[in-house]
Amino acid sequence: MLTFFNIKTKNAFRYTNNINLLIQFIRRDIYSQYAGSIAGLLWTIITPLSQLLVYSFLFSIVFKIRMSKIDAGTDSFMLFFLSGLLPWTAFSDALSKSTGIIIQNSNLITKVAFPVGLLPISTVCSSFILAGSGWILFLIWLLWNGSSSIYWLLLPLPVIFFFMFTLGLAWILSSICVYLRDTQQILAVILNLWFYFTPILYPLPMVPSSMQWAIKLNPVYYFIELVRDVLFRHTLSWTNLFISAVISAILITLGFICFKHLRGGFADVV
Numbered sequence: 001m002l003t004f005f006n007i008k009t010k011n012a013f014r015y016t017n018n019i020n021l022l023i024q025f026i027r028r029d030i031y032s033q034y035a036g037s038i039a040g041l042l043w044t045i046i047t048p049l050s051q052l053l054v055y056s057f058l059f060s061i062v063f064k065i066r067m068s069k070i071d072a073g074t075d076s077f078m079l080f081f082l083s084g085l086l087p088w089t090a091f092s093d094a095l096s097k098s099t100g101i102i103i104q105n106s107n108l109i110t111k112v113a114f115p116v117g118l119l120p121i122s123t124v125c126s127s128f129i130l131a132g133s134g135w136i137l138f139l140i141w142l143l144w145n146g147s148s149s150i151y152w153l154l155l156p157l158p159v160i161f162f163f164m165f166t167l168g169l170a171w172i173l174s175s176i177c178v179y180l181r182d183t184q185q186i187l188a189v190i191l192n193l194w195f196y197f198t199p200i201l202y203p204l205p206m207v208p209s210s211m212q213w214a215i216k217l218n219p220v221y222y223f224i225e226l227v228r229d230v231l232f233r234h235t236l237s238w239t240n241l242f243i244s245a246v247i248s249a250i251l252i253t254l255g256f257i258c259f260k261h262l263r264g265g266f267a268d269v270v
Contacts, residue, residue: 018115025122029097030130047089055081055201065202072203073232082138083231084200084224087159090131091166091220092191098123098170099177099184102266110267117259120170128163142231149234157241158226161248165219168251171259178262178269198224219247 059065059077069075098120102109109116142148177183198220199207207215215221222244229235 018118021114022118022122022125025118026126026129029122029126033126033130051085052078052081059201067203068205071205073228079142079232080203080228081201083228084198086131086134086138087162087224087227088195088198088200088220089134090128091162092195093131094124094127094166095169095173095187095191096184097127099173099187102174102178103181116263116266117171117256120174120259121167124163124167124170128159128166147231149230151230151234151236154236155227155230158223158230158244161226161244162223164248164252165223165244168248168253168255171252171255175259175262175266178266194218194220200224219244219251222247 056078065077067075067077067080072080074080101119101123102116105119108114139152173183173187197215197218199215204212204215204221204225222240226237226240226244229237229240
């Protein structure tokens, strides 16, 4: 007889298996990305560092742009740029890898019964974990320079919301890519434009006031601004926090619904 206890036991066993499977996928993603590489995980630091050097040369030496502490939260272009580049790197890397993850694992989908929704989750998790190494060094640098604050304890809030937002998009893109293979190429173009449309290289006040409304339509702006508020301004914008929470909740819900609706035909298409 199927009892309530049996149902709860089966559900707990299933959830435990899913968590273990997710951990295995995350390990595989991280290992496969740097397997055979001499530098290994150092590439997670080398890549953003090379970008930092290029943009610092262009904006600080060639164009001689000076940051305003009132506008940017810091007068250091390096710190301002890294505070936007590190979350953007996790975001763009997660979307780029997750878009084709269903197709890349078509053998699992067609031959093995397993929760396919874990694949996009694992890629988003691995991207954020790898970006964490850069964040640790960044925070250590700020601590060394005496820039710490009790507000740093709020840093997980924008990270969690940004993770939810990214996962929602990952679910949508990975499911659409199964039916529209050009999604990966389209995403590459969009991410390139999206990067410059996001205040990563410049603070919002540098944008003409007549155009600032367009920047504020960019959802990534609110997540990065929350990070800069916590790290540099030692405060928290409740308006940006509310907007970030709403955006992330909407995206992860839409992503889950979209993925659940489209996954039924994955085995037939891949």
